[in-house]
Amino acid sequence: MPLTFELDPAVSPALRDDLLALWADVSNAGGSVGFVPPVTADDIRPELVKHLVAMAEGRTRLLVGRDGTGAVAATAFIAHNTHRLMRHWVWLYTVMVHPRHQGRGYGRDLLAAAADAARGLEGIEAIRLTCRGGLGLERFYGSCGYKEVGRVPGAIRVAPGDDRDDITMLLPLL
Ligand SMILES: CC(C)(COP(=O)(O)OP(=O)(O)OC[C@H]1O[C@@H](n2cnc3c(N)ncnc32)[C@H](O)[C@@H]1OP(=O)(O)O)[C@@H](O)C(=O)NCCC(=O)NCCS
Numbered sequence: 001m002p003l004t005f006e007l008d009p010a011v012s013p014a015l016r017d018d019l020l021a022l023w024a025d026v027s028n029a030g031g032s033v034g035f036v037p038p039v040t041a042d043d044i045r046p047e048l049v050k051h052l053v054a055m056a057e058g059r060t061r062l063l064v065g066r067d068g069t070g071a072v073a074a075t076a077f078i079a080h081n082t083h084r085l086m087r088h089w090v091w092l093y094t095v096m097v098h099p100r101h102q103g104r105g106y107g108r109d110l111l112a113a114a115a116d117a118a119r120g121l122e123g124i125e126a127i128r129l130t131c132r133g134g135l136g137l138e139r140f141y142g143s144c145g146y147k148e149v150g151r152v153p154g155a156i157r158v159a160p161g162d163d164r165d166d167i168t169m170l171l172p173l174l
Contacts, residue, residue, distance in 0.1 A: 003066060011052060024039055032131065062075065065097075073106065074098065077093040080121075087123065090128070091129065115145075133167050142169075
C-alpha cells in the first residue's frame with residue numbers, strides 16, 4: 001500500500017513525538033541522518049527543534065509520509081537558502097523511511113513527493129542534498145534522478161578511524 005504524503009502538516013505534540021521516534025529508529029538501525037547509534041529521542045530533540053524553528057519562520061517545509069494505519073513512516077525537510085544569490089534552489093535534509101518499511105519503493109516515492117513539493121515552490125529550479133559515502137546512498141539518489149556533483153573525501157568522521165566522504169547530489173527541476 002503506498003504511503004500518503006502531506007506537505008506542512010500541523011505540528012502537534014503527537015507529530016513531534018512521532019518524528020523523534022522515527023528519527024531515533026532510523027538512526028539506531030544504522031541510517032545516516034546525522035547521528036550514530038545508539039541514540040535516544042532526547043539526543044535528537046535539539047536537532048528537531050532547529051527544524052521546527054525554521055518551519056515556524058517559513059524557511060523550512062516538512063514532508064511526511066504515512067502508512068495505511070496513519071503512522072509516520074517517512075519524512076524529509078525542504079529548506080530554503082538564506083543566501084540572496086542561492087534562492088533558486090532548496091536543500092533536502094533528513095530523508096528517511098522507517099526500517100520496517102525500507103526496500104519497498106517508499107524512499108523513491110518520498111523523493112518524488114519532495115520533487116513535486118519543490119516544483120510547487122515559486123522560483124525553485126533544483127534540489128541539492130548531501131549524503132554519507134560508503135553505504136551506496138549515491139545509488140539510491142541516482143535511481144531517483146539525482147547526479148553526484150561533488151565529493152569531499154573523508155569529511156564525515158562516523159567513528160575514530162572511520163571517515164566517510166561527504167557527497168553532494170543535485171536534481172535539476174527544470
Ligand atoms: C535511503 C532510504 C531513504 C531509501 O528508502 P527505501 O524505501 O529503502 O528505498 P527504495 O525501496 O525506494 O529503493 C529505491 C532504490 O534505491 C536502492 N537503495 C535503497 N537504499 C539503498 C542504499 N542504502 N544503498 C544502495 N541502494 C539503495 C534500492 O535498491 C532501489 O533500487 P532498485 O529500484 O534498483 O532496486 C532508506 O533506506 C532510509 O531511510 N535509510 C536510512 C536513512 C538514510 O540513510 N537516509 C539517507 C540520508 S542522506
